[in-house]
Amino acid sequence: MSYKNERNRQFPSKISTTSFVKLYILHLLRDRSYYGNEIIEEIKNRLDGKWEPSPGMVYPLLRDLEESGYVIGWWEEPDKRSIRRYKLTDKGYKHYQIILLQYKPAFEDSLYIVQSVLKDIYGIKF
Numbered sequence: 001m002s003y004k005n006e007r008n009r010q011f012p013s014k015i016s017t018t019s020f021v022k023l024y025i026l027h028l029l030r031d032r033s034y035y036g037n038e039i040i041e042e043i044k045n046r047l048d049g050k051w052e053p054s055p056g057m058v059y060p061l062l063r064d065l066e067e068s069g070y071v072i073g074w075w076e077e078p079d080k081r082s083i084r085r086y087k088l089t090d091k092g093y094k095h096y097q098i099i100l101l102q103y104k105p106a107f108e109d110s111l112y113i114v115q116s117v118l119k120d121i122y123g124i125k126f
Contacts, residue, residue, distance in 0.1 A: 026096040029088040
């Protein structure tokens with residue numbers, strides 16, 4: 001059973017990993033086309049190797065985003081069907097702008113939680 005004011009038991013982030021990766025995929029695709037493994041590597045690099053999404057998360061998300069019309073995909077070599085590139089559609093960009101605003105408070109809350117723990121427990125000053 002779910003209650004409207006139920007305590008959030010997810011820690012430290014109030015945003016799901018899937019939502020985070022979806023946002024990051026759309027963010028990356030604003031600038032250029034990518035294929036799945038490039039997206040994984042790019043996120044890993046931007047997070048300084050501290051975390052990376054799994055292929056088991058990225059590829060289904062790309063398929064869902066394509067089915068929703070948020071991205072368009074094509075095979076680099078249609079005969080081989082080994083590398084599928086993706087780019088953001090206009091509909092995808094509008095969706096990105098919406099979730100960008102929706103998720104910001106959750107990221108800010110997560111940052112506050114982590115900074116508070118580092119300050120209170122580890123004595124780190126910000």
